[in-house]
Amino acid sequence: MHAFSPAGVSCQERERLVDTLGEAQSRGRNLSRLRLLTASEQAFLDRREQAAEAQLKAHDLQHRCQS
Numbered sequence: 001m002h003a004f005s006p007a008g009v010s011c012q013e014r015e016r017l018v019d020t021l022g023e024a025q026s027r028g029r030n031l032s033r034l035r036l037l038t039a040s041e042q043a044f045l046d047r048r049e050q051a052a053e054a055q056l057k058a059h060d061l062q063h064r065c066q067s
């Protein structure tokens, strides 16, 4: 059990989605720093990031755990 959550973060599902999004973003950044990505790699990473973003937005709309 989580004893205490920081202000505004009350939902574990949302925390998970935020993590997923952050991971997708930093993964794309790290990879593109290492080497030039192919177009399909870049597209794959973009899609993953957009999907994670969309999930988070959908969650906020449905759950309203942020307001």
Ligand SMILES: [Zn+2]
Pocket (backbone or CB within 6 Å): 011, 012, 013, 014, 059, 063, 064, 065, 066
């Ligand atoms: Zn929520």
